[in-house]
Structure formats: C-alpha cells, structure tokens
Amino acid sequence: MTTLLPAAVLWDMDGTVVDTEPYWMEAETELVAAHGGVWTHExxxxxxxSGLWNSAAVLQSRGVDLDADGIVAHLTDHVRRLIEERGVPFRPGAQDLLKSLRAAGVPTALVTMSIRSMAEDIARGIPFDAFDLIVAGDEVDEPKPHPEAYLRAAKALGVDPGDCVAIEDSATGLASAxxxxxxxxxxxHIIPIPAGPGHTTWDTLVGRGLADLAELRSAAGSTTEHSHEDEAARR
Incomplete structure (x- = not known):
C-alpha cells in the first residue's frame, strides 16, 4: 500500500521557517529614523x-535618501547582525517537519525574497541539510506576489508545481504560491490571513507531519506519479 506525498515542499523563509520579521522591522525603523523620519509597527x-527592492521604494518614499541597492544592503546587514547577536529564532514545528521530509526523501526548496547570502546563513543555521535548493529575492525578475520564484523552484527540482506544497506566512507570499x-x-504569523479558496490554513506547524502533507496532496489530486511507502507517511 502506498501514500502519495508532495513531489516537493517549497518553503518561505522569513516568518515561516524563522521568526525574523521583528528584526526586519527594527532595521527599517532605524534606517528611517537615521534619515529624519518615523516608521511605526503598522x-x-x-x-x-514584500520583495526587498519593493520595500526599498516604500522606504525612499518615506525619506530614506539612498538608492534601492543601498537600502537593501543596509537592511540585510542590520538583520544579519541581529541574527549573529541574538541567534536564529526558528518558527515552532518548522525544523521537525523539515527533518521528516528529509528522512522521507521528499525534495525541499527555500523560496525567499531575502538575498541569497542571508538565505544561505539561515540554511546553515539548521543542524541538518534541510534544502535541496534556494531561490532568493536577488535571483528573480519579479518578486512575490508574482509566481516566478515558486515556478523557478519547481522547475529546478524537476517537478510540476501542482504536485508541490508551498508553505507561507504572509498574504503576499501566499498569493505567489x-x-x-x-x-x-x-x-x-504576524498578520492574519483570511480563509479563502485556493489555500489551506494551519494555525501552526507544530504536530504537522507527512500524513498531513499526504492528505493535502491527495485532496488536490496528482499530475505526476510520485509515491512513497505508507510507512513513511505515518506520524
């Protein structure tokens, strides 16, 4: 007897694998203040x-007198410094689910709008080889909510996007997936996402495993053959 698992699981990073959104907000607040402005939590x-270059345009509109590349570099350096000082805050359940996927041989990709060097830093902070592939924000022409990043990940893994599960924490990323x-x-995580057609909502990744992913894949149907032994899909 076999159970159909996703052909791959594609992961957003900030807010999904790691809880770095507060670090980004702190970096934005500091940068706007340095240029005489005010940046609130809201x-x-x-x-x-959002993609970093899209965010840079918003920050420029709030008085940050740097070019877009300079803003992206400043924010990224600030967040990387906070990670070095305070550590990588992983989201609950993310590492456990990743570990289960690796043990079952299901391909995984990190699909993030952060730049590759930061994504690699995060991936190295996971105590096992968690991802087959990284698609980063400085490697795509169109940031989320455009589907390019997820389409690239599926193509690079050699799988149909319709057979992949994508996990996101934001409405922008979800729209891309x-x-x-x-x-x-x-x-x-930080922002509620209304229930709606086209996606499933989980309150947390804690307690989620291969059986949950197999259920999603089965409910969605299959466009390619990709099965694993039933034993591997048990909790």
Missing part, C-alpha cells in the same frame, strides 16, 4: 512578505 506590517499553482498552505 508601517512595518505593510512590508511583510497560489498563482504558481501549488498546493498552498498558510501558517499566519
């Missing part, structure tokens, strides 16, 4: 899930 919420045709799962 302002920061507007950028959750849905547009790419993946089996989209939202795990809201």
């Amino acid at each position: 302002d920061g919420l507007l950028l959750v899930g 849905v547009a790419a045709g993946t089996i989209a799962v939202s795990v809201p």
